[in-house]
Amino acid sequence: MPKRVDHEERRWQIAAAVRRIAADRGLEGVSLNEVAAEAGISKGFVQHYFASRDDMLRYAATTLRGGVEERIASAGEPGVRDLLVALLPLDDAARDDALVANAFLVRALKDPAIAGHFRTGHGQLRDAVAAMLAAARDDGTLVSTVDPPAEAASLLALVSGLGDAVLLGYQSGEEAIALIDLHLSRIATTQGKTR
Incomplete structure (x- = not known):
């Protein structure tokens, strides 16, 4: 049986990687490659959930609180x-x-x-x-x-x-x-x- 993927949880994990990078290096350090490396996933996986860096940042901003x-x-x-x-x-x-x-x-x-x-x-x-x-x-x-x-x-x-x-x-x-x-x-x- 195929494994069920919780897409919102995956997006949240990517946003958590964005926040960790931003805490350490500011948003200047946030790129698709850096986020993928921080999250331990491929760049393609990040792109599957976010079409662009801007989309990823906008979503991450919703998780700040x-x-x-x-x-x-x-x-x-x-x-x-x-x-x-x-x-x-x-x-x-x-x-x-x-x-x-x-x-x-x-x-x-x-x-x-x-x-x-x-x-x-x-x-x-x-x-x-x-x-x-x-x-x-x-x-x-x-x-x-x-x-x-x-x-x-x-x-x-x-x-x-x-x-x-x-x-x-x-x-x-x-x-x-x-x-x-x-x-x-x-x-x-x-x-x-x-x-």
């Missing part, structure tokens, strides 16, 4: 702070995810499909943080004057900048977390914390 989602899920029922901390490059896997995301961010400036993926993902994340902030405001954990959508946008901008600072080494992970805590303490009531 996996690591962040795993870190958030591992926090159990995360609070705002847990979610924000999960976005920081605090260990090797998170650092690789951030390097890959930054490589794709540069590509997104010229590729509307990848840019659209970034906008959609950011919007979903902003909405999730805003909903968590609204719930915390409603249960008295945050001051009543908090504007959840504006605060979510501000917090995500803060974390984005802190992530780059950690990657570049001019902030430590501990310093970045302390700055998140400082910002959250400014909107917290004395009754609770946003953890």
Whole structure:
């Protein structure tokens, strides 16, 4: 009986090879030959699933959120702070995810499909943080004057900048977390914390 091939799993494996190369050498290092070698398959096999390098990169861009989602899920029922901390490059896997995301961010400036993926993902994340902030405001954990959508946008901008600072080494992970805590303490009531 012939072996069943899970085509989506194969595409995911190729995308994982793209991400590994991008984490190490940026997207400049991603070619069909390099991806085939990294994935341990033939170039023809890569071409079977992706007609071009652009198609392969666009698909790989749709797989970027996996690591962040795993870190958030591992926090159990995360609070705002847990979610924000999960976005920081605090260990090797998170650092690789951030390097890959930054490589794709540069590509997104010229590729509307990848840019659209970034906008959609950011919007979903902003909405999730805003909903968590609204719930915390409603249960008295945050001051009543908090504007959840504006605060979510501000917090995500803060974390984005802190992530780059950690990657570049001019902030430590501990310093970045302390700055998140400082910002959250400014909107917290004395009754609770946003953890």
